[in-house]
Amino acid sequence: MSEDRNLDEAKRLLAGYRSSIDNIDAALIHMLAERFRCTKAVGVLKATYGLPPADPAREAQQIERLRRLADDAHLDPDFAEKFLNFVIREVIRHHEHIAANGGASQPG
Template identity: 70%
Template sequence: MTTKDIDPQVQAELERLRGSIDNIDAAVVHMLAERFKATQQVGRLKARHHLPAADPGREARQIARLRELAESAKLDPAFAEKLLNFVIAEVIRHHERLAEEGGAAASG
């Protein structure tokens, strides 16, 4: 079936729904960017004070919190946990890089 074979009303509804999805995707990207700006500040603070990049207790609390939020939002909690684990891994990688840069700056 090609686009020209689709009922015009169905096509219009499909385009409306896809427009909403596109807007949501854009909002998700912007929210992630804001989150990473905040975590970069945390990473610089940790590096300055020689704190570990990872905080397993905080991470566990965040995962539990996000699973509860996902359940109340009717989103699969396992999916939400996978997403947060991916984000956390990226944040830790950034924090480790900042710690290395801070260590090199302090010794150089």
């Protein structure tokens, strides 16, 4: 009987955590969409002025900063670095694509 009650309580807690996880995932998607909206504009600017798609010096600064932020927030800095590199690789792919199209961004 008390095991049933414990299981019910566990299910209630699980549903509460999952509801927060769903909200956080939605926020992440919106934040990523906004970031890519910005970086696509940067890609158009770079293509217009003949600047290279990638900027390794800027990336090094961002990684150093994000590693520090992650550490302060008790998030694994190696994971934060991998995540940023994953996002930046996709941004650079967009920039190369924009440059190859003469500075025109693609929708989406």
